Amino acid sequence: MVNTKVCTKLLALAGFSVAASTVMVSAHGDMPVVEYEKFTLDNGLRVILSVDTSAPVVATFVHYHVGSKNERPDRTGFAHFFEHLMFEGTKHIPRNTVDKLVQGAGGRLNAYTTFDETGYQIEVPKNELKLALWIESERMLHAVINETGVETQRAVVKEERKSRLDNQPYGSILENVAKYVGAGTPYEWTPIGSAQYIDQATIEEFRQFYKQFYVPNNAVLALVGDIDIEETKKLVKAYFDEIPRGAEVKQPDFTFDIGKNAVEEEIVEEQTPLPALIYAWRTPQQSHPDSYALQLLTTVLAQGESSRLYRTMVDEKQLALQATSFPFSLEKGGLFAMLAISRSPAQSLDELAEELDAIIEKVRGEGITDQEFQRARNQIETQYANSFNSVVEKARALAHAEAYYADPGRINTEIDRLMAVRKEDIQRVANAYLTTENLVVLKYTLPNR
C-alpha cells in the first residue's frame, strides 16, 4: 500500500515563514510495474487479475474481440449497436436497470466500440465487486434482445450520429479517411456505421450476432483493484464458469497492403466553417515494429508548440488555425494522418498543401535533429508515466495486451519498445510510408453561401 499524505505549508516567500502542517485525506497511485495473474476457464474465457490497493476501488474490463471490421458491408454499425443493446437488460436484470445498479452502488460504467473491439468497463467500491461480476456474466450469458430494446436503441444511435457527426464541423473526417485509406478492406467503414442497415436488420440477425461474438471464448476479463487474488478467482469461477463456450470465432482474414492508394477528394458540407486539408497514409498494423517509430514521428511532428507542424503552420507562417498529426494503430493495419485547418475562409488549401509537402519532404530527406529526438523520447516517457493512473486504465491495458498478444505483461515492456526506436528509424519510416503513391488527400472546402 502506498501512502499519500496531504499537508499544508506556508512557503517562506517574501518574509513568510514555514507554518503548520495538517494531514487531511489519503490516496494512492500507480505502480511502476503492473503485476498480474492469468488463468483460463474451461469455456475459454481468459481472466487477468491484478492487485492495486491505491484506493478501495475495483475495476472490471471485458474485452470482446468484435468491432466494426467483423461486420458485413451491408450490416455496418452492428458492433456499436450491440454496445448499446447490452445496456438494455438481461434475463435477470430488468430493462433500464444496469446503470441504476452500478450507479446506486456508487460505481460508474462505460463502454466503447472500435474497428477491432468492444469494451465494457465498470468501476465500483471494492465491496461491490460481486455486482460488477454478476452484471458482466449476465451480459455474456443472456442479454435480452427484443423489439422494445432494439427500437429504443435504433433511435438513440441515430441521435448519437447526428449530434456527434452530422452536425459537427469536420465530423465526417474519420468516415472519409477510413473510406479511402481502408478502401477494399473491412476498415473502410467506421464503428458508427450507416443507420439504414440497423433499420433493415431483423431481430433474428441481432440475436445471431450476439450468439456468434458474445461468447466466453471470444472475451477477456481483466480485474484490477483492491482485491484478494484467491477469493476473486473463486468469485470469477462462480459467475462465469457455467457460461457455455460458443463456436470458434473466425476473425476476418485480409491484408492491408501498403501500395498505391493515392486519391484526392473534395468534400463540401454545410457546417464546414473554415477550409481544411487532410493527408492520410496506410501504415502497418499495431504489432509491427514500425508502429513504434511512427509514434515517435507523430510526436516530433505534432506534439506541443515546438513541434514542426505547429511551429511552421500555426506560429511562423500563420496559415493554419490548427495543425496536427495522428497515427491510428489497429489489429490488421494502421493509418497516419495530418490535419490542417485554414486560418481564414479565404486561405487557399494549396498554400497549406505546399507547407505540408515541405514538412514531409524535410523529414524524409533530412530526418530529425538530436534535440527533437530527445524531446520526443521525454514526451513519450511522460505520457507512459501518466497512462496507468487509474485501475480502469490498467484493466483496459491488460485486457488489450492479452486479446492481441496473448501476453498481458506486454504493458510493462511497451515503453522499452518505444525507447528502442533509433533516430534513423524515424526517417526510415517517414520514407517508407509517407509516400505520394500512398497519399490520400481530403479537401474540406466551403459551401457556396
Next chain:
Amino acid sequence: MPLYLVQHDAQSLLTLRIVLRSGARDDGEFPGLADMTCDLLSTGAGERNAITFARDVELFGADLGTAAGRDEIRLELGVLSRFFPSAVTLAADMVFRPRFAPEETERERKLKLAIIKQNRSDPDWLAITTLRKLIYGPTPYGHPIDGDERSVRSITTKDCQTFHAATFVPDNGFFVLAGNMREKEAIQLLEEKFYGWPGSGFSLARSPLMPVRDRPRIVIVHRPGSAHNAIRIGRLGVARGDADFTTLRLLNTLFGDYFNSRLNTLLRESMGYTYDAWSNMEGTLDPGLFAIGTSVRGDRVGKTIKAIFRELDRIASEPVSLQELDIVKGYISGRQVLASETPEQIADMVTTIALHNLPHDYYSRTIEHIQSLTPEELLGVGSRYMRSDEMTIVVAGDAGALQPQLEEFGKVEIVDSRLGCIRPRYLLSHHF
C-alpha cells in the same frame, strides 16, 4: 503564500500548480482579458522567446501552461520528477519575467478571433453562450472565458501586463504540489525559485456580483438549414458557499447529472429522442449557472421542452421516493471514492477547498450532509430553484421549423449567430 503538498511516492511524475484568486470574473470591460493574459505567458519569458520557451519546456517532456477559469487562474507544470528542478525555473520565469512581446499579442489575437469564428458554427456553443448572456448580461459571469470579437480586437499588450502585475502576486493565491517528491527538497526548491516574489498589498475589493433578474425568455439562434437543434434551458443557481448548495447538487444529480437521471431516462431511454440529456450546476464563488441541455431533431423540439418542463415541475412539487434518493446518495458517495484515486485528483480537491476557503474536511462533511438529506428538504429546495416557469429557453437551429413549436411557451425572439442583438432587458444592480 500557502503550499499544499500531496505526497505520493509510487509515481514518477510531479505536478506543480499555482492558483491565483482572479479569473474571467475580473475581466472588467474586456471580456477575455484573463484568458488572453494567460495565453501570452506561454509566449516567451526571461531569456526565451515563444519558440525557445516552448522548445525548452517540451525538451523535458513537460506540460506547462496557464489557464483562466471564472474565479481563478491556474498555472500548471506536469513533469517527470527527475526534471522538476530544471522545469520549475521555466514556471518561475512565467510568473516573474513574462516578455509580453507585442508581436505575440497580435499572433494570439488572430488565433483567438479565428477560434471564436469557428465556435460560432457550433450549435452547442451558440446555445450555451446565449443562455449565459441572457442570465448574466454584462456582469462578470456573462461572457465566454475567451471573450468575444469586439473585446479580443481591442485588448492591448499593456492591458495584459497590467492584469498580470495585479493578479500574479503571492498574497493572491497558493501552491499545490502533488506527486513523487522529497518533501524537504521540494520546499527548499520552491523557496529558492520563488524567493523575492513581491507582494502588492493586493486585496479583493469584490462585491458579490448581481446577475440580471429578468423574466424568463425564449430565444432561437437561427442557423439556416441546421441538421440538429441544441436546446439549453436554465436559470441562476447558487454559489458554492450557499447553504442550499449541497442539497441542490443532490437534486441536480437526481434530475439530470448522471446516466440514470430522470432527464436521461426519459429523453434517451424511454422516448429515444436524443443521445444524451443532462443538467449541470456550476460551483462558483458567486451564484453559478444551472443549465439543462440536449440535442434533438427539428420536429421534436417542442415535445422535448414540454417533457423537460413536466420533469421540472415534478421535482418542484412532489417529494422524491426514498428508493430513488438512496440510489443517488450511493452514487455521489461512491463517486467521491472513485475521484480520489490519483494525486492529481487529490490536488483538485485541495484546490477547491483552498479557493473557496472551505473547511479541511469539506468533502467528508459533504458526504455526511448528503446522506442525511430527506425528501422534504429536497422538495423545499426544488420548489425554489427548479420551477419551469422561471426557466429561460434557448434553441440553436433553423428558426423556420422552431418558431411555431416554441411559441407555445411564450414570446419568441430570434437572433443570428453573431448574437449581437441579445441584451438583457433591464438590470437591477451590478456591482463590480
